[in-house]
Amino acid sequence: MVGIAIGTSPRIRASGPCFSARKSRRILSSRIWVGGIPIDCGRKSTPLRCTRAEEESTGACISVTSTDDDTANSIKVRELENGNLPDDEAAKQGIRIRRRPLTGPPTHMVGPFEFRLENEGNTPRNILEKILWDKDIEVSKMKERKPLNVLKKALTDAPPVRDFVGALRASYQQTGMPALIAEVKKASPSRGMLREDFDPVKIANGYEKNGAACLSVLTDEKYFQGSFENLEAIRRAGVECPLLCKEFIIDAWQIYYARSKGADAILLIAAVLPDLDIKYFTKICRMLGLAALVEVHDEREMDRVLGIDGIQLIGINNRDLETFEVDILNTKNLLEGKRGEIIRQKDIMVVGESGLFTPNDISYVQDAGVKAVLVGESLIKQDDPGRGIAGLFGKDISLRV
Numbered sequence: 001m002v003g004i005a006i007g008t009s010p011r012i013r014a015s016g017p018c019f020s021a022r023k024s025r026r027i028l029s030s031r032i033w034v035g036g037i038p039i040d041c042g043r044k045s046t047p048l049r050c051t052r053a054e055e056e057s058t059g060a061c062i063s064v065t066s067t068d069d070d071t072a073n074s075i076k077v078r079e080l081e082n083g084n085l086p087d088d089e090a091a092k093q094g095i096r097i098r099r100r101p102l103t104g105p106p107t108h109m110v111g112p113f114e115f116r117l118e119n120e121g122n123t124p125r126n127i128l129e130k131i132l133w134d135k136d137i138e139v140s141k142m143k144e145r146k147p148l149n150v151l152k153k154a155l156t157d158a159p160p161v162r163d164f165v166g167a168l169r170a171s172y173q174q175t176g177m178p179a180l181i182a183e184v185k186k187a188s189p190s191r192g193m194l195r196e197d198f199d200p201v202k203i204a205n206g207y208e209k210n211g212a213a214c215l216s217v218l219t220d221e222k223y224f225q226g227s228f229e230n231l232e233a234i235r236r237a238g239v240e241c242p243l244l245c246k247e248f249i250i251d252a253w254q255i256y257y258a259r260s261k262g263a264d265a266i267l268l269i270a271a272v273l274p275d276l277d278i279k280y281f282t283k284i285c286r287m288l289g290l291a292a293l294v295e296v297h298d299e300r301e302m303d304r305v306l307g308i309d310g311i312q313l314i315g316i317n318n319r320d321l322e323t324f325e326v327d328i329l330n331t332k333n334l335l336e337g338k339r340g341e342i343i344r345q346k347d348i349m350v351v352g353e354s355g356l357f358t359p360n361d362i363s364y365v366q367d368a369g370v371k372a373v374l375v376g377e378s379l380i381k382q383d384d385p386g387r388g389i390a391g392l393f394g395k396d397i398s399l400r401v
């Protein structure tokens with residue numbers, strides 16, 4: 001179902017790319033962007049005739065969400081009825097990352113020619129923005145190939161969900177050390193290739209055998225050389241650890257897709273998602289029985305997430321995803337004082353993420369208050385990543401014989 005909210009705000013923006021031009025040449029595309037939301041509205045290379053585009057001129061505020069989850073959808077619609085556009089909401093919450101180019105896709109194909117009108121609006125400001133703009137296009141294509149109603153049917157064949165948070169809590173209780181989410185990570189934008197000789201199932205088995213409570217599997221292909229096939233293969237191989245689908249989630253459809261591939265948890269990045277999306281996506285997770293790891297990097301994001309009801313798992317990323325700077329002090333800073341108190345009161349489990357290399361690093365974040373850690377690079381680069389776990393923790397944390 002498609003939900004359309006029509007309010008009364010005169011602030012609708014029609015920012016293209018109904019046409020984009022170089023040297024006054026007119027180029028037509030099939031999408032119009034309303035308040036940062038693309039609305040498909042015409043055939044390629046045909047002058048745009050779009051009912052919704054016409055509605056724009058009336059000053060109506062239009063927002064479109066494509067899900068058939070009526071309850072969650074109605075929340076989203078209701079909250080946008082105050083006349084605020086989604087982009088305005090994001091800006092108010094301090095979100096700098098733009099989910100897609102202001103003026104539509106940065107390039108336009110016309111026959112054999114690619115046209116590009118460069119300006120501040122259609123050039124990503126940093127790698128995270130670039131990843132998201134590419135993801136937006138990728139997800140649109142995937143949704144066309146497998147619409148939500150088809151995907152939902154596939155869920156009946158998905159393996160049962162495993163208790164991600166439960167596995168972390170159990171491991172922490174049994175070992176007295178932060179529970180480990182070990183990451184199956186071949187490459188990354190900040191470090192390039194991490195491991196040429198990459199067998200995801202072998203690595204996953206090694207992590208499980210050596211005490212990982214859960215696994216994180218990168219599924220982004222372009223920037224991390226991951227894949228949903230890896231996630232599926234690990235699950236099919238009989239690995240028992242619950243699996244986090246490490247993906248850039250910007251659309252509810254991706255949550256259903258992750259579940260259909262065997263995910264038990266997904267990642268939601270607060271630097272990218274406004275509160276409304278976090279609420280909506282966590283609601284879908286609850287419906288599907290998935291855990292949501294909500295990732296923050298600074299005080300503002302932490303405060304936003306602490307203000308949302310029902311969050312069970314917060315990840316503090318020590319890596320700034322815009323600059324790639326890594327500083328494990330970040331975990332300590334965000335857990336000090338009032339924030340730490342609220343986290344304890346709400347019994348939220350905190351995961352320390354990124355830049356953890358030594359037993360001292362693990363003790364440091366544990367003393368700061370984390371009960372779980374998410375580790376990629378320092379393990380994956382070892383000759384035997386599974387056996388690297390004992391080195392990282394300074395002792396064998398394996399619970400399984």
Ligand SMILES: O=C(O)c1ccccc1NCC(=O)[C@H](O)[C@H](O)COP(=O)(O)O
Nearest residue numbers: 188189190191321353354355375376377
């Ligand atoms: O790792 C990156 O370069 C990166 C770049 C842009 C967005 C996300 C990125 N990484 C995701 C993560 O946060 C890490 O994979 C995860 O926390 C493990 O970090 P590490 O142990 O430092 O590999």
